[in-house]
Amino acid sequence: MNRIQGRRAVVLGGAGFLGSHLCERLLADGAFEVISVDNFVTGDERNLTGPRANKRFMSLHHDITEPFDFNGPVDFVFNMASPASPIDYAQLPIETLRVGSLGTENGLKLAHRKGAVFLQASTSEIYGDPLVHPQREDYWGNVNSIGPRSCYDEAKRYGEALVAAYRRVHQVRTRIVRIFNTYGPRMRLEDGRVVPAFVGQALRGEDFTVFGDGGQTRSFCYVSDLIDGIVRLALSDVEEPVNIGNPREMTILQFAEAVRAAMGGGGRITFEPLPKDDPKQRQPDITRARTLLGWEPRVALEDGLRETIAYFRGVADRPAHPRDAQKQHLDTGAAI
Template structure:
């Protein structure tokens, strides 16, 4: 049985990856420090013989006994609320954490896939965004802690590939959604869903003409799975190129939730990207991948999930005490 380590295992993406690799017959080792993850996302796996969980911060030394065939590095705060509140931990997990995992991969002779992000493109001057675009990022702006952590992560991964001959893969993830997203984490879909379900006005930052492209979780996981087992070591965009303005998306949410809430506007945050649309030519050509789940279908599934949350869970989130992680 092949063994795979998945960091960020209790998070949104990480938990779905644990499901997929468990289904594919792997022995899955999940790892998470639970700073933003939640054990409820993987509790259904705890009874399985081929799943184990390690409560560990990957910015510290990582020990895994026995053989290891693959590593998926998905540990990182990924929402604006989180990485603006814990900027140093965000930088550490992208640098020290990535360095520890690359060292582990080298020691175990394991293939490692690094989760990067469309945020490496910043507020793009090229549209749609191709993997060859270097980006437009403000390194010292409020979003820089996340953007530059991911950019450094890519550089370090490529250095290990080039200098040590390590088997590496890099996925650039565009906006992804589905069940297990954290409500009120600052991203547009859970923010709108939470507001609609609580009967609140929908909040748009800026004039609402900025665009996003939303990929359903099952499609994202399939793209990541194919990339891991491909022979391609350079970054690959995985996302849905179906672009929509935030104004249009807010109207879709109101229709989906059958609510008549108002839409209110607030100033656009500094360096917030105005356009997001992946060019997925490489994913199509190299991986034979493209998204299958349309936004109407995917959003209905996601809304059905949020409707199952208890009134307590639907309350505005009280964020965890991150003080122990800021050193």
């Protein structure tokens, strides 16, 4: 029997890119009820169009830095809530720190009260600009605690520490997923990350903007693979952090060429200075995910890009998310 079937799940940040895909997956797996909690600062109500058509779905407009509770049982709490693009957390540094600290603890308190499994969505950014390659879960990182990216990095590092403390002190059943670069439908076209940045530039007939010399590396995981890893982890007994990402490493220049091929063309490549503390290498060691969860990515980059580009073509003319309308001029294009 599918162990999601008949269960009740709360998804914090359920209107975001990853949160909305997770809501759909849980509903498809037969969850008794899925509740999204989101304040829509970076999440988008339009991402919930599919789940809202399901009677087993509920959306709550709420800031999780403020306390919240639900009547009845809760079996899983998935904490997907946080600004996750460099533009967002550059404009919302205090909010990013608050949701990573106060918001995470409010989610943990709910899981403690209900006896639920709590899954924390952490990030490869906790490794900083790594000196170990590829990155394993036992690597402690090379981080700048006061740099321009620190509000996000340190919020996620604190979140992991808080999760571990609640497991030790209150015996909350916790899981930690460290998410590497993920892409797919429902990313915001102007959110500053490299996938929508390149696709958006190609759709507008612009040149591709590469930061630095383009030799920095990333590893791109399609969203359905990432969500499958998260669900497997939530249903497991694994308490240690687990990297979920695609170990196929490529340079940003190689990725630009992959987007050009998927689009059937594109402009020339131009270069801009590399943003401060932008990591030079990103590649997950997924040995733990393979051995403990039986998970590995299955969607080829070429297939995932085709689906992502089709989505962006379909939404290119719709109104931007209010945050993007306010801050397009701050787009760094940072490849995270």
